Amino acid sequence: MGIRFVPSGKKILAGATIAASLSAIGIVAFADGSAGSQARPTSVDHVVYSRMVQKLSHGSLRLVDTFNGPDGLTGLVAETASGKGQKTLAWGLDGKLLIAGPVLDAQGQNLSLQAAKTHGLLPKPIAGGKLSRAMLDAPGFTVGSKGPLTAVFLDPNCIFCHKFWNEAYPLAKAGRIRVKVVPVGFLKPTSLSKAATILMQKDPATAWAQNEAKFDVATEEGGTVPAKTLDPKIVREIQANTQLLAQTGEVATPTIAACANPGEKTPQIFHGLAPDMLGSLAKGGSLLPSGNCS
Incomplete structure (x- = not known):
């Protein structure tokens, strides 16, 4: 029978790919995990965050979707300007901040990873x-x-x-x-x-x-x-x-x-x-x- 190892320890950032052009400005945010009563992001939100993504990635990424996030955050889905490659997840706050790192709740649950799974953003593991x-x-x-x-x-x-x-x-x-x-x-x-x-x-x-x-x-x-x-x-x-x-x-x-x-x-x-x-x-x-x- 083959050996099966159960890891005793590892250091993890997030399961989703974070584009290098955004990760340089990433921070870890904390939320209580509740989505609150935030409405679906508006077209104005999309325009504002689209400009932010393009500016901060120096035009290498473009925003393709937005969705409700916890505690007033707006989920941002971006892809390369060419439309090829893995999509990436980030978060927007008040139309002024862009968070490329993981969002954790008070229990340490990775809400970014959960959102990435929900929206089909996790890459298939390479063989x-x-x-x-x-x-x-x-x-x-x-x-x-x-x-x-x-x-x-x-x-x-x-x-x-x-x-x-x-x-x-x-x-x-x-x-x-x-x-x-x-x-x-x-x-x-x-x-x-x-x-x-x-x-x-x-x-x-x-x-x-x-x-x-x-x-x-x-x-x-x-x-x-x-x-x-x-x-x-x-x-x-x-x-x-x-x-x-x-x-x-x-x-x-x-x-x-x-x-x-x-x-x-x-x-x-x-x-x-x-x-x-x-x-x-x-x-x-x-x-x-x-x-x-x-």
Whole structure:
């Protein structure tokens, strides 16, 4: 019987894809979860928010629909100007503010995720083999020289990624496992700049190890000090990695692609880290450049 892992922890932003052109201005909003008596957004609301979306995305997005949101918020559905690709969800407030991040109620429920499901905005998760191939081709670095190869999305400010690293790094140094790290940046305002700073180094693996060695568990902040000047190409690569993570159906870290069981041909995708998961993966198959399992 194949191994099934139940993740014990992960850091998550939202299940819906948030366009990079809007996420840069995103904040987390809190609501009590009640929709109140707000009427259906008017044509005036649509015009106002349409202008906001176009301006803030520099013309890369256009508004296609609006709907009632909790506590006076207006749900906004946008798509690329070309009409191709995944639609994205944002929120408007009083015709003056645009919120690209998730809206949480007092119980911590992700109302943005619920709205994305209701309005059919969640992308279909990419197949394990296709995702694994894309992760192996994505900008990043590999630690370890022997053992089965796995791939993982990590955010430099993620506490569960920190736990993953503390378990994986000794195994990689001991030659029991190889890990392709695909850096992403979404959890905190410094995540993108820290990930880019690490990937800009001549030895990103060592730079990431230093980030984890200086990780502040109390504040859940990686130890990397963002560079004053970031390479725009590297920043775009981190953003592309984060968009690839969204194609798994959940923007959560760590997200792992691995061949958990000997003999299986298609990699499994895991959101989060289960107890002794890495020890088990060290005994499993290895990812191939094709995205399949050895």
